[in-house]
Amino acid sequence: MLTAIRECQALTLVSCFDVDADAVRKTAGEYGCVPVGSFEELLASGIDAVVLVTPNYLHGQQVREALAAGKHVFVEKPLTPDIAEGREILDMLVRSKAIVQVGHNTRKRAVFRKAREIVERGVLGRVVSCHAHFSYDAGLHAGLPSWKLDPTLCPLLPLPQLGIHFIDVLQYLVAAIHEVSCFARSAVMKDENGRDIVDSTVSMMRFRNGVTGTLHAHYVVPFTFEVALYGTRANLVCHEDSLSSTSTGDFEFEEEIIPVDEPPYASFIAELREFAECIRHNRTPEVDAETGLRNVAVVEAMKRSVVEGRTIKVEEVRPAKV
Ligand SMILES: NC(=O)c1ccc[n+]([C@@H]2O[C@H](COP(=O)([O-])OP(=O)(O)OC[C@H]3O[C@@H](n4cnc5c(N)ncnc54)[C@H](O)[C@@H]3O)[C@@H](O)[C@H]2O)c1
Incomplete structure (x- = not known):
């Protein structure tokens, strides 16, 4: 920064x-x-x-x-x-x-600006579903700041740290998230007293426009950065510095790789x-405070889903307009 x-x-x-x-x-x-x-x-x-x-x-x-x-x-x-x-x-x-x-x-990264332009041009047809995955293995290495290891200060660690980037990107590319269901587990990480620390989350989401999707965020697997949108005419997968699209017509598939050039720190x-x-x-x-709070509300709904073991509507945690 x-x-x-x-x-x-x-x-x-x-x-x-x-x-x-x-x-x-x-x-x-x-x-x-x-x-x-x-x-x-x-x-x-x-x-x-x-x-x-x-x-x-x-x-x-x-x-x-x-x-x-x-x-x-x-x-x-x-x-x-x-x-x-x-x-x-x-x-x-x-x-x-x-x-x-x-x-x-993250939404300002060149791949997601390009992805939004592609979606708005209707290249994908109707977006049916999406999948996002943001992980890295910070939790396998020493040296994490203590607040990230304290579930009272940083609950569901991979979600506020990694997953929230793609919650924001998906709300930017698809629509506001309407309801969520989240599974969280401690696969590896423990605190100094041997207590579990959540290091792995998988969530299902339904957006306001009916699109469904999944979000993976793990703190103990190798770096993964991928957002995929699946449409009736084409699928689009956003990587860090390229997009790949697969379009379909009469059962023939066409694949295209679109490289995206982005200098270091450009989005910051x-x-x-x-x-x-x-x-x-x-x-x-x-991304003003209102938009930022909309992302916080989705994480909060995911947290409540883990605690209560059910699907949570975002408006249940934030009843005002979200
Ligand atoms: N946008 C991104 O891609 C991105 C990437 C990494 C971190 N972040 C965010 O940046 C923030 C910091 O994350 P980090 O990983 O650098 O954490 P960190 O713990 O490594 O760094 C936090 C810094 O704040 C200082 N600090 C602690 N208490 C303070 C206080 N009361 N007053 C002033 N300084 C204080 C610490 O000494 C430390 O230097 C978090 O909110 C995190 O979510 C964003």
């Missing part, structure tokens, strides 16, 4: 804070900004906006503090760890002109440029 701030050429890094004093010193040295000793001091340091790249469980409180101090806020995904905290932010925004943007950078740079533009011109970001 720091590299993206420097390279976006739209924001100036004025000051930085981290509870880890070494990280503050290093960042200040590398990026030429002023180190400060507390979040309060950061908010009082003459800045227009704050970029929060802190543990999920702190997002709600830090966004609210920043808004109360009159700052615009860019907060990494998820907007908040739960709906109640997200609502408090939305309530504050009713009385504020501040911009809140959530770091759902794009979202930060948008943030700066929104502040300058008082515009609403593509």
Whole structure:
């Protein structure tokens, strides 16, 4: 994120804070900004906006503090760890002109911009179903920050960390998610007391337009990044740097690979440029607090589905418009 701030050429890094004093010193040295000793001091340091790249469980409180101090806020995904905290932010925004943007950078990746264009052109025919899978094996290696290993601070670990990226992408490409059913398990990971940590989730989803889909998110299998849309005329599979499509007609299949060129950090740079533009011109970001909360609501519905062992409608966890 720091590299993206420097390279976006739209924001100036004025000051930085981290509870880890070494990280503050290093960042200040590398990026030429002023180190400060507390979040309060950061908010009082003459800045227009704050970029929060802190543990999920702190997002709600830090966004609210920043808004109360009159700052615009860019907060990494998820907007908040739960709906109640997200609502408090939305309530504050009713009385504020501040911009809140959530770091759902994945939808800004070139493959998903291209995929949306293909869907909108009707190339797939009617989209019938979809499948998304975002995993990597971070849970098999030492060194994870302690908050990710604490189910009270980061419940269903692979969902808020990985799966939520594709929840946002699918709501961008397909439609709002209407209901979900989720299975979660601890395949490998344990905390220091030997208690299970959820490292594997599989969810089924029905979207508002009737499309059905599945979402895999695992923290203990090799890197996998794939979103597939299945339509009456063609299927489209989005990989990190290409799309592959299979179209059908009279029982003949045609396969096409569409390479997509994307420089490193491009989606992070794009979202930060948008943030700066929104502040300058008082515009609403593509992923504003409302959109961010819609993604949080889907994760919350998935959590409730695991606890109650049934399909949950997203409106059950967030009765207002979702
Ligand atoms: N968009 C993406 O692709 C993407 C990728 C990775 C992480 N993230 C998000 O970024 C956030 C950080 O994730 P991470 O993996 O870097 O976590 P991390 O634990 O590695 O880093 C968090 C940093 O916040 C600091 N911190 C902790 N408490 C703090 C406090 N009270 N005030 C100030 N700083 C504090 C920590 O010292 C650490 O430097 C999370 O919300 C995560 O979901 C987004």
